[in-house]
Amino acid sequence: MYTAAAALYPDALASSVTLPMEILQAASQMASVGERGRAQARFLLTAPDTTPLRLASGIQLSPDIAFDQLPPLDLLILPAIWRNPLPTLKGASRWLAQLAAIAGQGTRICSVGTASCLLAEAGLLDGRPATTHWNYFDRFARRYPRVQLKTRHLITQSDNIYCVGSVNSIADLMVHIVEGWFGTRVARAVEQQFSPEIRRSFRAAAYQDSTRSSHHDETVIQAQQYLQDNLASGGRLEDLARQLDISPRTLSRRFRIATGYSTQQYLNSLRLATARDLLRRSNLSIAEICWQLGLQDVSYFARLFRQHHGVSPMRYREAARGKLFDPVAGAGRGRRP
Known part of the structure; x- marks a missing residue:
């Protein structure tokens, strides 16, 4: 069984949590058909502690598990941050160090929009390609000069570190991940259900760092x-x-x-x-x-x-x-x- 998690913080955009969750749930259900109905993936919500968290949008979410109790993960999503990311960066200072440890275990970590700032603050983007929300390109480049900002790409990949520039692009990345986990047929069915609009595939949309290829x-x-x-x-x-x-x-x-x-x-x-x-x-x-x-x-x-x-x-x-x-x-x- 694959295990994915999304980090929660007060200014997280709920849509960048719920969309990946629903896509993975749908894929798990489809893949379970050949596995006697057994779930093939689970999705956890995580935060510094398990106290229910009310997001800026007014939606309240309850973390399933604290950061320091996380099991080995296959995917960790850092949701998009509403407006100015600096308050979130300040509030995340006590758990940012854990991102490096999680990345070191081989977990795929994906930031959405300006959540790429969290990866940059943790030092995980130094010398690597990355993208962020278009409205923060200039500020991101000034704050993180060691990051190779790719303003013409909606998705970047370097080893197990992914950045997507918007909530919409997380759907494309999730379809790509689903294909790797469950195969082409499940991925195409999920794609038809969640993102049938005229879009670009992960391969077409992403900047992939070939110097950090999986081989x-x-x-x-x-x-x-x-x-x-x-x-x-x-x-x-x-x-x-x-x-x-x-x-x-x-x-x-x-x-x-x-x-x-x-x-x-x-x-x-x-x-x-x-x-x-x-x-x-x-x-x-x-x-x-x-x-x-x-x-x-x-x-x-x-x-x-x-x-x-x-x-x-x-x-x-x-x-x-x-x-x-x-x-x-x-x-x-x-x-x-």
């Missing part, structure tokens, strides 16, 4: 970048190996060790992510999307898309454009409230 094979990093830049022509292992001056057999072995995928599987995942964006954002025909992805066979593309997402490309486009929810196979259909 450190520079040749494989170059291969990943080449595939990203050459979706329409980068499919042959032999051609990729020639670009990197390495034998196809060695590249294949190292790529799988580093990423867990073959080069073709990785390329397909890039193509499918791009296809989803084009189906949402453009009026290109299915055949034209295939051409942009370097695929000549429309029926093969349709089979590949259905295999990974459970619906045809056209049905996916209709659902995204019409804000419909297509649950995983076997469940009924419903319209988003």
